[in-house]
Amino acid sequence: MRGPWICYCFSLFLILNCYSTSADYPTANLSTTWANTESLPHSVNFTDGSRVRAIVLRGSFGPKFACGFYCNGTCTSYLFSVFIVQTNSASDIILPDSGFPQVVWSANRDHPVSYGAILNLTATGELVLQDVDGSTVWTTNTTGKSVSGLNLTDDGNLVLFDINSSVVWQSFDYPTDCLVPGQILFQGQQLIPSVSSTNWMTQKALFSLQVTDNGLFAYFGSNPPQAYYSRRVSGNDTFTGRRHVRFLNGSLSFFILTAEPSDPDFMIPVPQASSAQYMKLMPDGHLKVFEWQARWLVVADLLDTNLGECNYPLSCGRNAICSGNQQCTCPVPSSPTTDNFRPEFFRAVDNRQPNLGCSEITPLTCNTTQHQTLFPFENVTYFNIIADMEKVDIETCKQACVNNCSCKAAIFQYGSDTLNGDCYLPSELFTMTNADPDVIHRNASAFIKVQFITPPDVTSSDDDSDPARLAIFITTPVSFLLFIPLLGFIIYILDKRRQATQMEEEFLGEVPGMPNRYTSEELRTATENFNKKLGEGGFGAVFEGILEDGSKIAVKCLECLGQVNKSFLAEVQSIGSIHHVNLLTLRGFGAWKSQRFLVYEFMSNGSLDRWIYHGDREHVLEWRCRKKIILDVAKGLAYLHEDCRQKIIHLDIKPQNILLDSDFNAKVSDFGLSKLIDRNQTQVMTTMRGTPGYLAPEWLSSVITEKVDVYSFGIVVLEMLCGRKKFDTSLSEEGWHLLGVLQKCWEQGTLQDMVDKYSEDMQTHSSEVVEMMKVASWCLQYDYTKRPSMSTVVKVLEGVMEVESRLDYNFTDPRMQNAAVVEEEKDMTPLMASVLSGPR
Template sequence: MSPGNLFADFTVLVVVVLAVAARPVSGQRSVYPSANLSTLWVNNKVLDTVTYDDGSTVRAIVHRSPQTFSDPSFAAGFFCTPPCQEFIFAVFILTATDAQNPLPVITMAQVVWCANRANSVGENATLELTGDGDLVLREKANGRLIWSSGTSGRSVRRMEITEQGNLVLFDQRNATAWQSFDHPTDALVPGQSLLQGMKLRANASATTWTGGKIYISVLHDGVYGYVESTPPQLYLKYEVSRNMSQRDPTRITFTNSSLSIFLQSTQPRNPDDSIPLPEAKSTQYIRLESDGHLKLYEWSTQGKWTMVLDLTKQLPLDDCAFPTVCGGYGICTGGQCSCPLESNSSSRYFQPIDYRRQSLGCAPVTPISCQEMKTHQLLTLTNVSYFDKSQIIMNAKNRDDCKQACLKNCSCKAVAFRYGQNDSNGECQSVTEVFSLQSIQPEKVNYSSSAYLKVQLTPSASDPTQNKKKTILTATLAAITTLVLLVIAAIYVRRRRKYQELDEELDFDTLPGMPTRFSFEKLRECTEDFSKKLGEGGFGSVFEGKIGEESVAVKRLEGARQGKKEFLAEVETIGSIEHINLVRLIGFCTEKSNRLLVYEYMPRGSLDKWIYYRHNNAPLDWCTRCKIIMDIAKGLCYLHEECRRKIAHLDIKPQNILLDENFNAKLADFGLSKLIDRDQSKVVTVMRGTPGYLAPEWLTSKITEKVDIYSFGVVVTEIISGRKNIDISQPEESVQLINLLREKAQNDQLIDMIDKHSNDMVSHQEEVIQMMKLAMWCLQNDSSRRPSMSMVVKVLEGAMSVENCLDYSFFNANSVISAQGNLSTYSAPPQASILSGPR
């Protein structure tokens, strides 16, 4: 199409602004509503670029022209905000304001869908509609896969942006093979539905595209809004009116006049099952904002987007009932935020994060420590309620039971006791993470509520006589120290050389976030002279013990010199981090040649016990295995991507994955871990780990955190198949699990890999095979082709698909063993690191 024809067609002049005389690059073409296969777009200025007054930039790829100049229209392409160093591939609404100008000026764009909100790309990134029908986004710098539609091999013929703003891949029969409407982010446009199980997830803030904690989901009986925590906390609920003959609702649909909740039949059964909206005068969209509000926007005649309705207030919700209105621990009173202050007390246990911005919330003056539960206390706040009414402690019907239940559970951070006229009979709400609270007037809401926030007292605050005792003790010790100082100095000098190699006391005082340091006698006493042995591994034995009321696992490193580096690594690494999917380090001991680590006790033992069937245990069901895999992935994602320095664990295997009483999985044994600066692409280190779980790049000794992802792939395969990676009891052709996986994948016989002990696994075989494909993605020989752990988590959450073009020539781990020539650098195989109950 020539430029002259474009100007002749009055309806496509906006396209001219975006793509006049666009120069083809590797199949790149001018902007039209659709594109064919084998088209490649490069994110650079060869794509016609429009920059707005606020510095944001649009590079459209496919564009649906408006009916008139003043009408908004939909396009898909690259989008960025200042300073425009990071781009997303998105669907956005383009608008023009000057109908008199022969070349209308596009003034702003509103993103309504995004493919890579958590993984932006840079300049020269590529988007390709491949010859086999897959829409693929890659980073140009290293060719790394960022996002894929997962439609390879589904007979895709073309891509098109519809008039409703739906980015669609059509197949040979003109049927939909993939569409952006099926993968919503934080917005809905007219004609779009949110199906049961789908989520609208708000951005983390108004200035970032990363998904935040707040989301809205359609469940079987209505629409629910949550803030993410463990478990999620409910802040919005819209239940559907129905009788017993009606079927469950399946979707909500945004139209030009309502947000309707549909049952599995074709129409709402009750007029109350829809939220009326103002009649549309122009283009509209609905967005879930980062503060939890669900707002309707419309393009106005004044040439700007205007918020015309807050849907969450229609339900209705008070401004103070939103979970982040005053940040964590903040109290909302008439729209104003303040920090908690106990009634009739001048003591302050919380302080603002930013005194100039009270809405950012508050933080405890003294962080809560599970190691000091005896000094926990509840701060009483009268006439204060909490937004989440779903987490009810069933066995706490009165105020005292409610408070005691929280004090006995370290994960409980606060409770709210809500009651009517009878103070002794009410509802006790428990939360593990405290968001905003709300002041109430009981006479207006017809109920009373008190909140109790857990605070950590200092020893002096918990015991008023302690300061006096400390003064007396200090004076006594000073006098004794003066008398024996010369004797101690002489003994120290005399014996220093003798114990220099054995003792070599490590300078733990310089380590940040140091856990409790115990004496050797204290640990001997708490383990009953190390009498209850739980297991043993490559660097020592593990014993059961009890410190106060808390059960612990004490790992004792064997020998004066053996394991010294591993001990230091473990204390440095896990002592400075904390995550729900990492085994918590309570404390340590280093006295002369004695080195011990004290961990939380994990009653269900290590994962290998449950998947290898050593103790004739019942097979785990598929739901439990999925939960364990997700927990492992989240723990590794935290180590790789959320710590100040990347942490490579380097010894991921079932023996180092421990389970609590609810089968929550946690990573253990950081004795081999490696810290990696974020500006390092690779680090050089000696070979370490366990045979059978070693990635191919160990042969070069230049490794990244991707070695953990390879090991994760091996563990997932073991969980699915219910057997060891290397099992000499199997027939010769099946000894190595990864070789067997390669063979089954190449012959399309993955169903043979499913654990036959579990009928539940067999009944979920399609889901299990998808999980095996995720494991195979993690097992790629080329580490750059393996996903990051955040991508793995997204696949497990259903927000992303597994890459289709997988290489099945998985690496044979025995090559690493034979190349190394000795096993001294490996941790011991099956018995390694057991911080758990008897096995």
């Protein structure tokens, strides 16, 4: 794919030994240094305030690519970049007023340099950018890779090549916010716009465009990122090449195989180019195509065809509704209160600029959820195209938002069956769209969470002659007389509660063996006023912090827990006294008023689910690493079950509750659902709790033992070995249930077919992986008495024991599978008084 133009470029390089005989100068030799000063041969100031100092330039007479230093505005800082400029027949850069430089790639957007900065192509083949103070700002890291020279190709690709004319480094492998014709955006790469046209920084950029297993997606950088555009392609597991899109003349085309196929999987039309052209992801999320037509013009907005102006996340700013031709308004409830009054919950940030969005009149606070409600807004949709919950009814969607203090709205869109649909639960509310039901062919509703001083009565009644109103009016004098003793009773109850709270707060400091207690001020200081959120869930949010001793922590803010009680304290005391290398350490807690905080050690690599599922993982873990994680989890559970003073059953083992440190050591976390039982108890009765898909069959009888953790462990191990989730509807129907696949493969003797096919290292060790599958199968026995203890699992993993040879591979339990399908995205767990953990 790269051979022809490399050969061409290298030939040019050989021809251009006589530098003065050529009009353009696209190449440079080793040991060449350029200073960002006026002494560079092509230092040009433009009428718009921008400036270029070209060090290499490709071609003459027309819009051509050049590379060098670029600045705009006051020119106090510069980028080392590739840009398009107008040239004459002598390869001089000229100054048409509408032909200002167009930057298509830059090396140091987040670290601009000053006048006098140095660019050096070293004798060892490394391209290094240094600021005036001598600090290294950017480098290609190519020392020792036999680089022979630098070349700027006709396509605008900046290349370092070796003596064999092979690419050692190229700018096309590091795209910024633009693509030029011929350039490829591979899976794993992304376009990220600058913050604005005058601010090149990317740290606060809100948008990105990237290729995934499922197609081309544009994301909005909220927490977590939300997709606002997709062009999907049907997945095919037989393809092992990197998926990519290529900007061709006339299309942006998606390919699955790295080797160029005859036909792309899909094409997004782009106007045929008659001159220089490039596409750019803009700071507002638009993907625009620019072309030189006597001046630079926008010839296409590629995402607009699918989105329209209103479906961009910030078309009207935060908390606003966009309708028609980008008409921006603040939300007004569809239904009035009993007084036929439509209260205001949002006001425009700037009445003269409605596109700046709306602000909450009364901000939501998680410690006053009893004064919150969801107000309906009919025919309102949201830009996010990836639902948080699928195939649920509208009441389930609303309740999920009510139960999650971080949820700002429940946005629901009916599916084809008119009973169930997709549910979106944004934690940050951006632009909503006032949809036309005749256009979208389905009902859409938004239920926005609002804060009251007291909860309202939402109804559509406005009849002043309502008998109930009349009765209230007649009985008002009597009610007033009864109000005085009632007020006294309320004061008495509140005083008793205050005394109880005070006693319980004092009790916190008296319980021996309690972990360290932190004050509100200490935690606010450590977390910078709870500024950096790591995650969130139905129990609250988790924030990163640093204590005074420099150690990193994760602070869980538990909301809606009510008053402290002794059962809660006893469990904190028990969990806080546990110390094991494979259990997450509870460093302390905080408690004041109705708020509860748990302080844990910080785990830099997050939860296991980020690393094991194909398509979602950040990095493909090698077999050795996965095997170590499995052993770590087994040791942690064995300690809980057998080595604690009281046996502790975790009850919610899943990848999200297994955390990884910087060295990928695994620790079991989140004891919020755990059950403490005495050593002489063999089983316990309890209500069903946990996560669908990881629940053992005996949950249906409500009689459980520690073997439910063994079963969940088996599911997690199987997911790690296969690189997929236990229930995945993106596969063919016979492959939805991972246990069903395991049973079928065992019967056919094809267990190796289940090994994670996206990892070469896993395939290399497939025989060992299959042996580990037998360990998982032992843990997944339908009869819990036939499952091993976790200490036995540890011995097997350490090679001390063998796996039981007589295993039952009939894993089918329709009741549990149906529960997994129906409840896949629901939280089945009631909030107990002994809840310790927050987000699941």
